[in-house]
Amino acid sequence: MDHLTIRTLPDEKAQGLARRLKERAPRLECRVCGNRDFGLIEDPNANVRTILERRPLSSYPLYRYSRNGEEPIFQNLITLVCTNCGHLEQFAEAVLDGATPEQYGSEADHG
Numbered sequence: 001m002d003h004l005t006i007r008t009l010p011d012e013k014a015q016g017l018a019r020r021l022k023e024r025a026p027r028l029e030c031r032v033c034g035n036r037d038f039g040l041i042e043d044p045n046a047n048v049r050t051i052l053e054r055r056p057l058s059s060y061p062l063y064r065y066s067r068n069g070e071e072p073i074f075q076n077l078i079t080l081v082c083t084n085c086g087h088l089e090q091f092a093e094a095v096l097d098g099a100t101p102e103q104y105g106s107e108a109d110h111g
Helices: 012-024
Strands: 005-007 037-040 050-054 073-082 088-092
Touching: 005 012, 012 037, 012 073
Parallel strands: 005 037
Antiparallel strands: 037 073, 050 073, 073 088
């Protein structure tokens, strides 16, 4: 298996995200082409991040707040692009920050 490369902007925050991801997913490869060279598209120094936004379906069409007054829930993602085929991979930063499986709920019943 060849070396995993995650390319970043030359700033410590982006490089820190890349290092943490490489530690947690050392066997990472593109699911489409098998490449192990990725570009990190996050720019944390410029406060530019990929965000997962979750909101109740009742809030569509897209409003800043849902009709019942609940605010949407946001989660920072780490997005990589395969430098060979362009496939995107995303990871929840909360898991790298220590979120536990239980914080995402209980195991689904198999019956």
